Amino acid sequence: MSVTTDRLRDLIETTVGELPPLTVELVRDLDIPEHMAIAEVAALTGVTAHTLRYYERIGLVEVARDAAGRRVYDRDAVGRVVFVTRLRDSDMPIAAIQRYVALVKQGPSTEPERLALLEAHRDDILNRLRDLQGALAVVDYKITTYGGACGS
Amino acid sequence: MSVTTDRLRDLIETTVGELPPLTVELVRDLDIPEHMAIAEVAALTGVTAHTLRYYERIGLVEVARDAAGRRVYDRDAVGRVVFVTRLRDSDMPIAAIQRYVALVKQGPSTEPERLALLEAHRDDILNRLRDLQGALAVVDYKITTYGGACGS
DNA sequence: CCTTGCCTTCGAGCGCGCTCGAAGCCCTAC
DNA sequence: GTAGGGCTTCGAGCGCGCTCGAAGGCAAGG
Known part of the structure; x- marks a missing residue:
């Protein structure tokens, strides 16, 4: 985990100057691993693993599983997490974000x-x-x- | 009550163009009655009477009483309410505001x-x-x- | 006198957004 | 083989900032 996370930090720091703010575009342009574990996503985004699970539970992100049932975040999922985080940062209520992602799914x-x-x-x-x-x-x-x- | 409140609205509307935002300076400069009942303060500030009582309970405002035990807001108290409201509007935690007013009192x-x-x-x-x-x-x-x- | 209505206190409850703990599984390292 | 660490699910709990309801007092109007 820490190996990958360190690589991510390096990537970001060499791409831009500082670590935050992590923008949606940055994540998209970044050479992010195709698959990330929950702890890596937590380290990358600053959202705790608990909260990441919560976001999935309430339908804000869909996350695949590996053979052992562990979460595997692909680039889309990470991008979604970052997007949701941005909306939350601007005090958009969870319910509105839920509505939005439900619309996207439709x-x-x-x-x-x-x-x-x-x-x-x-x-x-x-x-x-x-x-x-x-x-x-x-x-x-x-x-x-x-x-x-x-x-x- | 409504008489006084209407007078206040008139005062504000003739002083500035619109009703909100109610600034601290505006309240200070305004010809506000020396004594106001809780419902008047609520109407003036947009803070509910319930919340005004709550603010007093937790020490954010001190409010005098009349002979019958009813709250009487003087200009200072109204100014304090507006000030606190401003701080709350900027997400200052209640605890920090409590600390601040405690310091003022000291x-x-x-x-x-x-x-x-x-x-x-x-x-x-x-x-x-x-x-x-x-x-x-x-x-x-x-x-x-x-x-x-x-x-x- | 009696209603109406605003006021009082007190304490409980609520909505939001997490946050945490328990119990257990799986993989790796020793 | 076993200890450790990170992962899983589930459900409960928490902190903040109000928000509300109950039960009753006081004053003015009919």
């Missing part, structure tokens, strides 16, 4: 609905960005004017 | 620690902003290239 006819889902989420992200910038302004104000009391 | 000698707390939170916000922008890029990419599959 085939191309669901593309309009997927698109709508993504656009709705895009709006959520933009709202969140505005909230954060507002909060940042408040905190910055507090920091720069420290000593002034005002409602704190 | 007097000016704690200002360095407060400042450190705020600066740490500022870093959190900046990280969060970067995450969100990364996720936004992914979602935007998905939206614009829709039809391309790739790890979705």
